Amino acid sequence: MRQDENKAMKISRRRMLGGTALAGTSLPLFCDLLAQRGSSPRAAAATAGHSGMAHASQDANGSLHMGFAAGPEVDHRSNGFDPSELVRDFDWGTTRRLASGRTLREWELVATDKDIQVAPGVTYSAWAYNGRVPGPTLRCREGDRLRIRFINGSSHPHTIHFHGVHPDFMDGMPGIGEEIGGGLIEPGGIFTYEFDAAPFGMHHYHCHVSPLAEHIAKGLYGAFIVDPKDGRPPADELVMVMNAFDTNFDSANEIYAVNSIGFHYARHPIQVKRGELVRIYLLNITEYDPINSFHVHANFFHYFPTGTALQPLEYTDTIAQAQGQRGVLELRFPHTGHYMFHAHKTEFAELGWLGFFEVS
Numbered sequence: 615m616r617q618d619e620n621k622a623m624k625i626s627r628r629r630m631l632g633g634t635a636l637a638g639t640s641l642p643l644f645c646d647l648l649a650q651r652g653s654s655p656r657a658a659a660a661t662a663g664h665s666g667m668a669h670a671s672q673d674a675n676g677s678l679h680m681g682f683a684a685g686p687e688v689d690h691r692s693n694g695f696d697p698s699e700l701v702r703d704f705d706w707g708t709t710r711r712l713a714s715g716r717t718l719r720e721w722e723l724v725a726t727d728k729d730i731q732v733a734p735g736v737t738y739s740a741w742a743y744n745g746r747v748p749g750p751t752l753r754c755r756e757g758d759r760l761r762i763r764f765i766n767g768s769s770h771p772h773t774i775h776f777h778g779v780h781p782d783f784m785d786g787m788p789g790i791g792e793e794i795g796g797g798l799i800e801p802g803g804i805f806t807y808e809f810d811a812a813p814f815g816m817h818h819y820h821c822h823v824s825p826l827a828e829h830i831a832k833g834l835y836g837a838f839i840v841d842p843k844d845g846r847p848p849a850d851e852l853v854m855v856m857n858a859f860d861t862n863f864d865s866a867n868e869i870y871a872v873n874s875i876g877f878h879y880a881r882h883p884i885q886v887k888r889g890e891l892v893r894i895y896l897l898n899i900t901e902y903d904p905i906n907s908f909h910v911h912a913n914f915f916h917y918f919p920t921g922t923a924l925q926p927l928e929y930t931d932t933i934a935q936a937q938g939q940r941g942v943l944e945l946r947f948p949h950t951g952h953y954m955f956h957a958h959k960t961e962f963a964e965l966g967w968l969g970f971f972e973v974s
Protein backbone atom coordinates (compact mmCIF):
# COMPACT_ATOMS: atom_id res chain seq x y z
CA MET A 615 0.00 0.00 0.00
CA ARG A 616 2.71 2.36 1.14
CA GLN A 617 4.79 1.36 -1.84
CA ASP A 618 1.87 1.96 -4.18
CA GLU A 619 1.41 5.42 -2.75
CA ASN A 620 5.06 6.19 -3.27
CA LYS A 621 4.88 4.88 -6.77
CA ALA A 622 1.79 6.96 -7.52
CA MET A 623 3.55 10.06 -6.27
CA LYS A 624 6.58 9.30 -8.35
CA ILE A 625 4.47 8.84 -11.45
CA SER A 626 2.66 12.07 -10.81
CA ARG A 627 5.99 13.89 -10.49
CA ARG A 628 7.24 12.32 -13.69
CA ARG A 629 4.02 13.25 -15.41
CA MET A 630 4.68 16.83 -14.48
CA LEU A 631 7.99 16.46 -16.21
CA GLY A 632 6.21 14.92 -19.17
CA GLY A 633 3.97 17.88 -19.74
CA THR A 634 0.98 18.11 -17.43
CA ALA A 635 2.27 21.13 -15.55
CA LEU A 636 4.10 22.56 -18.48
CA ALA A 637 1.16 22.71 -20.84
CA GLY A 638 1.85 25.27 -23.50
CA THR A 639 5.50 24.38 -23.74
CA SER A 640 6.92 21.49 -25.66
CA LEU A 641 8.77 19.10 -23.47
CA PRO A 642 10.92 18.12 -21.85
CA LEU A 643 11.72 21.64 -20.80
CA PHE A 644 15.33 20.62 -20.56
CA CYS A 645 15.47 19.91 -24.26
CA ASP A 646 13.70 23.17 -25.13
CA LEU A 647 16.46 24.84 -23.32
CA LEU A 648 19.10 22.98 -25.24
CA ALA A 649 17.46 23.94 -28.51
CA GLN A 650 17.64 27.57 -27.43
CA ARG A 651 21.30 27.17 -26.74
CA GLY A 652 21.93 26.43 -30.41
CA SER A 653 24.37 29.33 -30.54
CA SER A 654 26.56 27.49 -28.10
CA PRO A 655 26.66 23.92 -29.34
CA ARG A 656 29.61 23.00 -27.19
CA ALA A 657 27.76 23.98 -24.06
CA ALA A 658 24.57 22.36 -25.30
CA ALA A 659 26.32 19.13 -26.07
CA ALA A 660 27.86 19.17 -22.64
CA THR A 661 24.43 19.72 -21.15
CA ALA A 662 22.94 16.88 -23.13
CA GLY A 663 25.71 14.60 -22.07
CA HIS A 664 25.20 15.53 -18.48
CA SER A 665 21.46 14.98 -18.54
CA GLY A 666 21.61 11.65 -20.24
CA MET A 667 19.24 12.94 -22.91
CA ALA A 668 21.03 12.06 -26.11
CA HIS A 669 18.63 13.70 -28.54
CA ALA A 670 21.17 15.97 -30.18
CA SER A 671 21.35 15.94 -33.95
CA GLN A 672 22.28 18.45 -36.61
CA ASP A 673 19.84 19.85 -39.18
CA ALA A 674 20.60 20.61 -42.82
CA ASN A 675 22.04 23.98 -41.89
CA GLY A 676 24.44 22.37 -39.51
CA SER A 677 22.91 23.97 -36.43
CA LEU A 678 22.36 21.88 -33.35
CA HIS A 679 18.84 20.54 -33.00
CA MET A 680 17.79 18.83 -29.82
CA GLY A 681 14.59 17.28 -31.12
CA PHE A 682 12.17 19.71 -29.43
CA ALA A 683 11.01 23.20 -30.37
CA ALA A 684 12.32 26.11 -28.37
CA GLY A 685 10.05 27.07 -25.50
CA PRO A 686 9.18 30.65 -24.67
CA GLU A 687 11.00 32.67 -22.07
CA VAL A 688 9.62 33.38 -18.61
CA ASP A 689 8.09 36.87 -18.49
CA HIS A 690 10.54 38.57 -16.12
CA ARG A 691 8.70 41.87 -16.44
CA SER A 692 5.44 40.47 -15.13
CA ASN A 693 7.38 38.59 -12.46
CA GLY A 694 8.93 41.90 -11.44
CA PHE A 695 12.40 40.42 -11.08
CA ASP A 696 15.04 38.97 -13.37
CA PRO A 697 17.47 36.37 -12.01
CA SER A 698 20.24 37.88 -14.16
CA GLU A 699 19.95 41.09 -12.15
CA LEU A 700 18.93 39.52 -8.86
CA VAL A 701 22.16 37.51 -8.75
CA ARG A 702 24.15 40.72 -8.14
CA ASP A 703 21.45 42.71 -6.33
CA PHE A 704 22.46 43.50 -2.74
CA ASP A 705 20.13 45.75 -0.76
CA TRP A 706 22.13 47.83 1.72
CA GLY A 707 19.01 49.69 2.94
CA THR A 708 19.07 53.34 3.94
CA THR A 709 21.51 54.44 6.59
CA ARG A 710 22.09 57.17 9.11
CA ARG A 711 24.54 57.60 11.92
CA LEU A 712 23.27 57.26 15.49
CA ALA A 713 24.48 59.53 18.31
CA SER A 714 26.59 56.62 19.51
CA GLY A 715 28.43 56.65 16.19
CA ARG A 716 26.93 53.38 15.05
CA THR A 717 25.18 52.95 11.72
CA LEU A 718 21.42 52.48 11.72
CA ARG A 719 20.34 50.56 8.63
CA GLU A 720 16.69 50.43 7.64
CA TRP A 721 14.52 48.49 5.20
CA GLU A 722 10.84 48.05 4.51
CA LEU A 723 9.58 44.58 3.58
CA VAL A 724 6.05 44.02 2.35
CA ALA A 725 4.55 40.54 2.08
CA THR A 726 2.02 40.03 -0.70
CA ASP A 727 0.29 37.19 -2.53
CA LYS A 728 1.70 37.18 -6.05
CA ASP A 729 1.59 34.92 -9.11
CA ILE A 730 5.02 34.34 -10.61
CA GLN A 731 6.21 32.25 -13.54
CA VAL A 732 8.81 29.76 -12.36
CA ALA A 733 9.29 28.15 -15.79
CA PRO A 734 7.86 29.05 -19.21
CA GLY A 735 4.12 28.42 -19.00
CA VAL A 736 4.19 27.50 -15.31
CA THR A 737 2.56 30.05 -13.02
CA TYR A 738 2.89 29.59 -9.28
CA SER A 739 0.77 31.39 -6.70
CA ALA A 740 3.62 32.61 -4.54
CA TRP A 741 3.82 34.65 -1.38
CA ALA A 742 6.59 37.19 -1.73
CA TYR A 743 8.56 39.78 0.22
CA ASN A 744 8.71 42.99 -1.86
CA GLY A 745 7.21 41.24 -4.86
CA ARG A 746 10.10 38.91 -5.55
CA VAL A 747 11.21 35.37 -4.78
CA PRO A 748 13.67 35.18 -3.15
CA GLY A 749 13.05 38.43 -1.25
CA PRO A 750 15.65 41.19 -1.32
CA THR A 751 19.19 40.23 -0.30
CA LEU A 752 19.60 42.34 2.83
CA ARG A 753 23.18 43.33 3.42
CA CYS A 754 24.84 45.07 6.33
CA ARG A 755 28.01 45.23 8.36
CA GLU A 756 28.74 43.51 11.66
CA GLY A 757 27.71 45.80 14.54
CA ASP A 758 25.17 47.85 12.54
CA ARG A 759 21.83 48.48 14.20
CA LEU A 760 19.17 47.01 11.90
CA ARG A 761 15.57 48.12 11.63
CA ILE A 762 13.18 46.23 9.34
CA ARG A 763 9.66 47.57 9.03
CA PHE A 764 7.41 44.67 8.04
CA ILE A 765 4.04 45.28 6.42
CA ASN A 766 1.81 42.27 5.90
CA GLY A 767 -0.06 43.04 2.69
CA SER A 768 -0.88 39.37 2.16
CA SER A 769 -4.17 37.60 2.82
CA HIS A 770 -2.46 35.31 5.35
CA PRO A 771 -0.67 35.95 8.65
CA HIS A 772 3.13 36.04 8.33
CA THR A 773 6.32 37.05 10.16
CA ILE A 774 9.97 37.62 9.37
CA HIS A 775 12.25 35.30 11.28
CA PHE A 776 15.90 36.34 10.95
CA HIS A 777 18.79 34.00 11.55
CA GLY A 778 21.29 35.76 13.80
CA VAL A 779 21.66 36.68 17.47
CA HIS A 780 18.84 38.79 18.93
CA PRO A 781 16.18 38.89 21.71
CA ASP A 782 13.25 36.47 21.48
CA PHE A 783 10.66 39.20 20.82
CA MET A 784 12.55 40.13 17.63
CA ASP A 785 12.64 36.54 16.41
CA GLY A 786 9.48 36.55 14.27
CA MET A 787 7.95 33.66 16.21
CA PRO A 788 4.17 33.49 16.59
CA GLY A 789 3.27 33.70 20.30
CA ILE A 790 6.49 35.47 21.31
CA GLY A 791 6.54 39.25 21.53
CA GLU A 792 2.78 39.55 20.94
CA GLU A 793 2.58 42.03 23.85
CA ILE A 794 4.64 44.57 21.89
CA GLY A 795 2.78 43.91 18.64
CA GLY A 796 5.22 41.28 17.37
CA GLY A 797 4.76 37.54 17.08
CA LEU A 798 2.16 36.67 14.48
CA ILE A 799 1.51 39.58 12.12
CA GLU A 800 -2.04 39.43 10.80
CA PRO A 801 -3.01 40.64 7.29
CA GLY A 802 -2.80 44.40 7.34
CA GLY A 803 -0.51 44.31 10.38
CA ILE A 804 2.79 46.15 10.70
CA PHE A 805 5.72 45.40 12.96
CA THR A 806 9.29 46.73 13.12
CA TYR A 807 12.05 44.26 13.89
CA GLU A 808 15.14 45.85 15.40
CA PHE A 809 18.38 44.17 16.45
CA ASP A 810 22.15 44.23 16.02
CA ALA A 811 23.90 42.66 13.04
CA ALA A 812 25.66 39.60 14.46
CA PRO A 813 27.48 37.41 13.83
CA PHE A 814 29.08 38.19 10.47
CA GLY A 815 28.31 35.58 7.87
CA MET A 816 25.87 34.42 5.23
CA HIS A 817 22.45 34.14 6.85
CA HIS A 818 18.83 34.30 5.79
CA TYR A 819 15.34 35.26 6.81
CA HIS A 820 11.98 33.62 6.26
CA CYS A 821 8.41 33.54 7.49
CA HIS A 822 7.89 31.34 10.57
CA VAL A 823 4.14 30.78 10.58
CA SER A 824 2.58 27.31 10.60
CA PRO A 825 2.26 25.29 8.50
CA LEU A 826 5.89 26.28 8.17
CA ALA A 827 6.67 24.15 5.13
CA GLU A 828 3.97 25.91 3.15
CA HIS A 829 4.90 29.41 4.32
CA ILE A 830 8.49 28.83 3.23
CA ALA A 831 7.74 26.90 0.05
CA LYS A 832 5.42 29.68 -1.14
CA GLY A 833 8.42 32.02 -1.38
CA LEU A 834 8.75 33.99 1.86
CA TYR A 835 12.53 33.90 2.27
CA GLY A 836 15.67 35.77 1.35
CA ALA A 837 19.40 36.02 1.94
CA PHE A 838 20.74 38.14 4.81
CA ILE A 839 24.44 38.93 4.62
CA VAL A 840 26.42 40.41 7.51
CA ASP A 841 29.82 41.58 6.33
CA PRO A 842 32.78 41.30 8.71
CA LYS A 843 33.78 44.68 10.23
CA ASP A 844 36.77 44.93 7.89
CA GLY A 845 34.95 43.37 4.95
CA ARG A 846 36.18 40.60 2.68
CA PRO A 847 38.69 40.92 -0.17
CA PRO A 848 37.27 42.63 -3.30
CA ALA A 849 35.43 40.17 -5.56
CA ASP A 850 32.68 39.81 -8.12
CA GLU A 851 29.91 38.87 -5.70
CA LEU A 852 26.87 36.72 -6.46
CA VAL A 853 23.93 35.55 -4.42
CA MET A 854 22.37 32.17 -5.16
CA VAL A 855 19.32 30.90 -3.34
CA MET A 856 18.64 27.24 -4.07
CA ASN A 857 14.86 26.86 -4.11
CA ALA A 858 12.09 24.77 -5.59
CA PHE A 859 8.36 24.88 -6.30
CA ASP A 860 5.63 22.39 -5.60
CA THR A 861 3.40 23.33 -8.51
CA ASN A 862 0.72 20.66 -7.93
CA PHE A 863 0.58 20.83 -4.13
CA ASP A 864 1.56 17.22 -3.46
CA SER A 865 4.33 18.19 -0.99
CA ALA A 866 7.01 17.37 -3.59
CA ASN A 867 8.74 19.80 -5.92
CA GLU A 868 8.34 19.88 -9.69
CA ILE A 869 10.68 22.80 -10.46
CA TYR A 870 14.15 23.34 -8.98
CA ALA A 871 16.30 26.42 -9.45
CA VAL A 872 18.74 28.93 -8.10
CA ASN A 873 16.94 32.25 -7.71
CA SER A 874 13.57 30.76 -8.67
CA ILE A 875 13.56 30.38 -12.46
CA GLY A 876 14.38 26.89 -13.68
CA PHE A 877 17.27 26.82 -16.20
CA HIS A 878 17.56 30.62 -16.17
CA TYR A 879 21.36 30.66 -15.94
CA ALA A 880 21.58 28.02 -18.63
CA ARG A 881 19.65 30.28 -20.99
CA HIS A 882 21.50 33.34 -19.67
CA PRO A 883 24.93 32.30 -18.35
CA ILE A 884 26.40 34.35 -15.52
CA GLN A 885 29.18 36.50 -17.00
CA VAL A 886 32.45 36.43 -15.07
CA LYS A 887 36.04 37.40 -15.86
CA ARG A 888 38.95 35.04 -16.14
CA GLY A 889 41.23 35.22 -13.12
CA GLU A 890 38.92 37.46 -11.11
CA LEU A 891 37.88 36.38 -7.62
CA VAL A 892 34.22 35.29 -7.66
CA ARG A 893 32.40 35.07 -4.35
CA ILE A 894 29.09 33.23 -4.13
CA TYR A 895 26.75 33.62 -1.19
CA LEU A 896 24.85 30.33 -1.34
CA LEU A 897 21.70 29.39 0.59
CA ASN A 898 19.57 26.29 0.49
CA ILE A 899 15.95 27.08 1.36
CA THR A 900 14.46 24.16 -0.62
CA GLU A 901 11.39 22.76 1.14
CA TYR A 902 10.21 19.11 0.94
CA ASP A 903 13.64 17.68 0.02
CA PRO A 904 16.07 17.00 2.88
CA ILE A 905 19.18 18.16 1.07
CA ASN A 906 20.43 20.19 -1.86
CA SER A 907 23.89 20.59 -3.34
CA PHE A 908 26.12 22.77 -5.49
CA HIS A 909 28.71 21.53 -7.94
CA VAL A 910 30.86 23.52 -10.36
CA HIS A 911 32.48 21.95 -13.40
CA ALA A 912 36.18 22.01 -14.23
CA ASN A 913 37.04 24.05 -11.16
CA PHE A 914 37.32 24.00 -7.36
CA PHE A 915 36.25 26.53 -4.74
CA HIS A 916 37.11 27.44 -1.17
CA TYR A 917 34.14 26.91 1.12
CA PHE A 918 33.36 28.98 4.22
CA PRO A 919 30.37 27.28 5.95
CA THR A 920 27.86 29.93 7.12
CA GLY A 921 30.55 32.49 6.22
CA THR A 922 31.32 32.97 9.92
CA ALA A 923 35.09 32.47 9.64
CA LEU A 924 37.58 34.13 7.31
CA GLN A 925 39.54 30.93 6.73
CA PRO A 926 37.94 28.37 4.41
CA LEU A 927 37.14 24.94 5.79
CA GLU A 928 37.31 23.06 2.54
CA TYR A 929 38.68 23.16 -1.00
CA THR A 930 36.27 21.19 -3.15
CA ASP A 931 34.01 21.21 -6.19
CA THR A 932 30.83 19.96 -4.50
CA ILE A 933 29.07 20.81 -1.25
CA ALA A 934 25.78 19.73 0.28
CA GLN A 935 23.43 21.86 2.35
CA ALA A 936 20.40 20.85 4.39
CA GLN A 937 17.50 23.32 4.40
CA GLY A 938 18.61 26.53 6.11
CA GLN A 939 22.30 25.82 5.67
CA ARG A 940 24.32 28.33 3.70
CA GLY A 941 27.87 29.40 3.08
CA VAL A 942 30.35 31.46 1.10
CA LEU A 943 32.20 30.04 -1.92
CA GLU A 944 35.27 31.66 -3.44
CA LEU A 945 36.82 30.70 -6.76
CA ARG A 946 38.67 31.98 -9.81
CA PHE A 947 38.30 30.65 -13.34
CA PRO A 948 41.73 30.13 -14.91
CA HIS A 949 40.30 29.45 -18.39
CA THR A 950 37.72 31.15 -20.58
CA GLY A 951 34.66 29.25 -21.74
CA HIS A 952 31.40 27.84 -20.45
CA TYR A 953 31.40 26.14 -17.05
CA MET A 954 28.31 24.40 -15.79
CA PHE A 955 27.11 24.56 -12.20
CA HIS A 956 24.24 22.49 -10.89
CA ALA A 957 22.80 20.45 -8.07
CA HIS A 958 24.70 17.19 -7.90
CA LYS A 959 21.38 15.57 -7.19
CA THR A 960 20.88 14.87 -10.87
CA GLU A 961 17.10 14.85 -10.65
CA PHE A 962 17.13 18.45 -9.38
CA ALA A 963 19.44 19.48 -12.21
CA GLU A 964 17.12 17.97 -14.80
CA LEU A 965 14.17 19.78 -13.25
CA GLY A 966 15.79 23.20 -13.57
CA TRP A 967 18.65 23.55 -11.08
CA LEU A 968 21.41 24.00 -13.62
CA GLY A 969 23.28 26.94 -15.11
CA PHE A 970 26.51 28.15 -16.65
CA PHE A 971 29.27 30.58 -15.93
CA GLU A 972 30.54 32.22 -19.10
CA VAL A 973 34.15 33.21 -18.51
CA SER A 974 35.61 35.89 -20.79
Ligand SMILES: [Cu+2]
Nearest residue numbers: 772821823829
Ligand atom coordinates in the same frame (compact mmCIF):
# COMPACT_ATOMS: atom_id res chain seq x y z
CU1 LIG B 1 4.06 33.15 6.28
